[in-house]
Amino acid sequence: MSAIQTFDNLDYAFPAKPKALTEEQKAEYRARIKSLLEKHNAVLVAHYYTDPEIQALAEETGGCVSDSLEMARFGRDHDAETLIVAGVRFMGETAKILTPHKTVLMPTLKAECSLDLGCPPQDFSDFCDQHPDRTVVVYANTSAAVKARADWVVTSSMALELVEHLDSQGEKILWAPDRHLGNYIQNQTGADMIMWQGACVVHDEFKVKALQDLKKVHPEAAILVHPESPQSIVAMADAVGSTSQLIKASQEMPNETFIVATDRGIFYKMQQLEPNKTFIEAPTAGEGATCRSCAHCPWMAMNGLEAIANALETGGEQHEIHVDPELAEQAMKPLDRMLAFSAQLKR
Template sequence: MSQIPERVLVQAHLAAREPVPLSAEETEDYKRRIAAALKARNAVLVAHYYTDPVVQALAEETGGCVSDSLEMARFGRDHPATTLVVAGVRFMGETSKILSPEKRVLMPTLEATCSLDIGCPIDEFSSFCDQHPERTVVVYANTSAAVKARADWVVTSSCALQIVEHLMDRGEKILWAPDQHLGNYIQTQTGADMLMWQGSCIVHEEFKAQSLIDLKAVYPEAAVLVHPESPAAVIELADVVGSTSQLIKATETLPNPTFIVATDRGIFYKMQQAAPDRQLIEAPTAGNGATCRSCAHCPWMAMNTLPRVLSSLEQGTDEIEVDSGLIPQAVRPLERMLDFTRQANLGAVGNA
């Protein structure tokens, strides 16, 4: 049974309405108009790996980027554009605003959020932290600006292991939030003393171990690629466990002709670029479960459509605002992570 709070499932269900499909002609017209609007407004489009492939392609074609949430924010910070259009979910727009407070940050829709973010409200989280003041607070990047501001460290799925090991070596006990599966994976790998917030991702929660075993029997030559936000039983079956960017890299470097991929299917766009000769298969999900509309694809990511990108640009709507008082507090744990990864020479620190 899913451990995702009912309020999160309700919001996911509301978000899961299928966008109106566009014809090829309409798609090209929107792309042309968006490209012109980006240029006219000194704006750049950054898109997450889980958005629609047509949005990812447009970001690349117009000089933007397709990446994880932190790299989206860093790219926007370093780009000369004065306006950032963030195609993703709300915490990604907030992270961009935290790193670029002087820039305008727009989103195709502010309704696009994340079950990990919704499931970790700041008032409840602050109370949890206050109950355990002896613990170092480490939060995953998939959290609100307010939660980041309450943390000692922000981490991503590709650097979390190293940072937790670093803290463990210093004798620190950790309060971890919000993804319990990622936290449990890190705890298993490191043996760290970690107190978990009980959050999870509606997409990764749905991957099922037995169905994955059955699929692996059909494709015995396939490598199983799993994001660590998945349940432990699914992680145990993986050939590679890693962040989004690490899983894309695996399709380039592993010799297998076929990959079974246990993360959002939006990743296939970049995987097919990286390894066009490989067969990619979605890992099996619950199918008819409570969040079945989200299976293998985030319903909030699907809200990033071309019409919404254009509307945001032309009307200046759906602008991200972060309390100026929060920004110095929220940027501190982010910069702490970036400094650590630079010193440890970890390279990209991609997350979900």
């Protein structure tokens, strides 16, 4: 592994949680949003990690609840003129790159991602320049500028297969930004990889000893782990995979109880599909301890009903995603490769 500067320990300025709404206020905002979506020929696209009420609203209004790859596909293929992306900033950027002719709004442009923040474009470009013989593969959780510097963009649902393919062609990989996902892929494939040293604030906080103790309390439970988690957590897993792969595992595995090591926003879909099964959060340090995310991305939590309504009503600089056309054209190349490779996998 290359000895480079680690950015994942930056003291991120975490956002405040949206103010709590009464049930009456929630009902009013839901009704307003439904009306505004129709008025603006808009569709709501939400990530699995957003709060349950946002995912439910996306489903009720004919939108999409999915991982980042399916969000990108859905937004590209939908006939709505406006996309409102409930997720984090890189997801809005990706939607704009894929559909430059559409208006792309976000509930807030301040919804960041620690993997994106921890991979500054100029520092990453310099790192790539130091290794010109390597194929640059970046995770979707990066800025448009980082994607533009890459040969390939991948999501966690297809990263393993893509690296296997590149390795079979004799290519050496420069991977960014999540070191845990990179290490998992390297261990699975044996590929020649060097890593950028980023990490997700949610997945990095799962604790082995606490997970071992929880497993003793629920010995019948299967452990589901996202590969952005540390290797010691992955080693305890009964199934490892992306958000969509973990949801599928919760449906297909015979266990009635699951301990889930990823953002707790995923529980909405798991419980919706398997209402008779029990899902338990994998432990972090806990509220009031050293935990900063406590199994829920603080930026994903910014996608509240009030913010969605404001975005649809006002648009403008506070909500609309813009990507420089020249940068978008460059970033589109690895994104196109990703979509084409993903389509091949589905055949």
